[in-house]
Amino acid sequence: MDPEIISKLSSIVGSDNCKTTTAELYTYSMDASIHKSMPDAVVRPRSAQEVSEIVKLANEHKFPVIPRGGGSALCGHSVPVDGGVIIDLQRMDTIKDIRVEDLYAVCEPGVVCDDLNAALKKEGFWIPGPSSSNVANIGGMVATNSSGDKALKYGATRDYVIGLEVVLPTGEIVHAGSRTIKNSGGYQFEKFFCGMEGTLGIITEIITRVIPLPEKKAAAIAVFNELEHAGQCVSNIIAARLIPSGLELMSNVCIRAVNKALDLGLPEVEAILLIEVDGEAAVISDKIKKVSDICKESGAISVEFTDDEKRIAELWKGRKGMIPALSKLNEDYVTVMLADDMSVPVSKVPMAVKEFQMISDKYEIIVASYGHAGDGNLHTKVLMDPTRKSHWEQAEKAVNEIYDVVLKLGGTVTGEHGVAITKAPFFHKERAALIPTMKAIKRAMDPNNIMNPHKLMDWEGGFITHLRYKIERE
């Protein structure tokens, strides 16, 4: 990169916050995805004004800018495939205002989700976050419209954002939405920007709606010999108007994996459902009892339920430890982030899991299915040896087939992780008719194509690309 540009970047953010050594750049060449690519520089601004100046400079010299928060994205969102400058927003980490009586909080993009929730908890309020809430930044949550295991009852990030400050691709600082709960003022940019993955601007302030913490929780763990029974059970619970705050499915591979890694002694059946309900203390026991009854009626061979906080935490332990546990299932294989986040209508979950298993059985790799069965959002992790070329080839085929199933079932290729690079080819298949409109809007808003280029609708290649892994053998 031109030393003159580096010098200008330094003068905007201060030399301490402009990184160019190989060691520093290496750290920023990856996120939590399979991809890797080196940036030319990393800057760490402290204000919207500084972000604006960086973006204006990028337009002047036509270099890419890639916003980055906690780096926990799973599809290569902040991997600079074409080089350029990473804008690390983690220094912008101030919670500016909490107004529970007005049901909103205002924060900078670098605030970690759990930190905002720690502050909100003092007032008895919260926002739902992703499973990675201990590292995920609010800005990144908005940019990817992330969500997690509470989405069935509580929705995704887009349902909470009521206002945004954004540095547009021109460098202009604009405000969308407001501090009011309602707003029907024209184009809903504060919603549109959820999921734009840094391609239309850089979020520098978020106004998020906050909601009251539930008084009490209860959980049930239901064991099924047949996957279909577990699936029917999920539909029955929802149709009975008992909307759980969490409804997780573990398939057989996952059960074996957590048993091996965590010694939980779960029955190694076809499917286990972990169901959590929350609400007023006076009704919680009755609610979880109703859920348990439905589980039994739907064919569960055993159901345990409790409203004891400690026992609930234990029940969640297996689910929370899933990803590391999967990597320990087979000593030669590791968990690879592929096809990790498809969503289907809730009633289609058992069919999807069955078909994923059939696909997996055809190949040398292992596909483990688990996920938020209550909202139809499934995670599959591919277990493979990422140093082997043949495993990548098989994974590529399996993932293609998996997404075909998802689209056939009326689903979407991404429920909560986003598109970026890893899901781009499948996203193009799902959204073919809308891609030209996305590109037209991108061109209209970012004529120099500087904002996180070659992502989402603009990624043209395959998904086994720019790998962080070194392939060493066939």
Place this chain on the structure above:
Amino acid sequence: MDPEIISKLSSIVGSDNCKTTTAELYTYSMDASIHKSMPDAVVRPRSAQEVSEIVKLANEHKFPVIPRGGGSALCGHSVPVDGGVIIDLQRMDTIKDIRVEDLYAVCEPGVVCDDLNAALKKEGFWIPGPSSSNVANIGGMVATNSSGDKALKYGATRDYVIGLEVVLPTGEIVHAGSRTIKNSGGYQFEKFFCGMEGTLGIITEIITRVIPLPEKKAAAIAVFNELEHAGQCVSNIIAARLIPSGLELMSNVCIRAVNKALDLGLPEVEAILLIEVDGEAAVISDKIKKVSDICKESGAISVEFTDDEKRIAELWKGRKGMIPALSKLNEDYVTVMLADDMSVPVSKVPMAVKEFQMISDKYEIIVASYGHAGDGNLHTKVLMDPTRKSHWEQAEKAVNEIYDVVLKLGGTVTGEHGVAITKAPFFHKERAALIPTMKAIKRAMDPNNIMNPHKLMDWEGGFITHLRYKIERE
């Protein structure tokens, strides 16, 4: 309009569904706003395919197309200011699918909100709608991101739309979103199109999330001598984490009006709050008791509360009859839809109402304030003689001042009705920095500017324009 175009329109929708007589066009020259302008033709298509053909014809011959549902919009959304063809979507009124176990329903745009809710009620589910739910069409609710008196707890239309079929300004039929609860797939068009007011396309199918009906309701009516006490009471209820399903404010003018029209015998104090809570039957009495206690602690001079369905309906009667009641307050004045839907942060409601009253006192007209105090969404109705030029002049000044107050308090000029013409000048003030981006997107998506032109960011004139009223004297 060129007879050749009329003939082509007729061949698309059938001659029975292509209207061109003056009497027919007159019916479509107005919606529920103050505006009026004659269309050149009205067509009533039955399918997305027919809509697409009409839009393609519009591009070929460069005439405006204006989508219209129930005609209940309050800001001139479907008034064809520049002539053109109104596309009446009321024949597309099929509820295509209801899948409560998957938490969604699919319907055509012409389905009336109450009709969808009648069908959902059989399964124990519903969606929240606007006060005009007996006439409002789902398509129009999406196009204006409408909401109503349940939004504090249940949100606006944008929070429910998970998928859309849209005829783009090019005539192409596209799908946004999906049948899944979660979706983080790139630009959220299904949310962005909420509030686009027919300027970016015509909605031909809606997939809406549905939610369980609450088991039981309870309501309280709290009487305050001081508006500030009522305002503080609202904040106290929310901060105590009791999120009511309805929280309505009536100011003094409104109380007098409903007393006069409906003989309800309400105390003619400064402010009355009507508070409704809902939820599980087992906790509802306790909940409304807590609300009532907070009302008393906040300075209410009397509080009545009940969980009797019949009594709750009586309590709502005054609020529901507000608009016709206001027209009867002063025999020479009628209710005019001006400045009718601003939203401020909840805690700013008393200050806003006070300032609106001070503005009103300066002029010969009357400004009546009421509204959804719980979500900060206020309605003011201007009471005036619309045949008098001087009243319009005074109303114009008052409305300008009112919106300045709203923006000063960090509010938005529209909470639930939209912008179209009546709010355009104030919307331009509120969103000045984003207007160029809105225009750029509009140009990119609708290069011939055929889709409901001159509305929203593209309305350049004042708001006292294209009046449906005849001004007869000074």
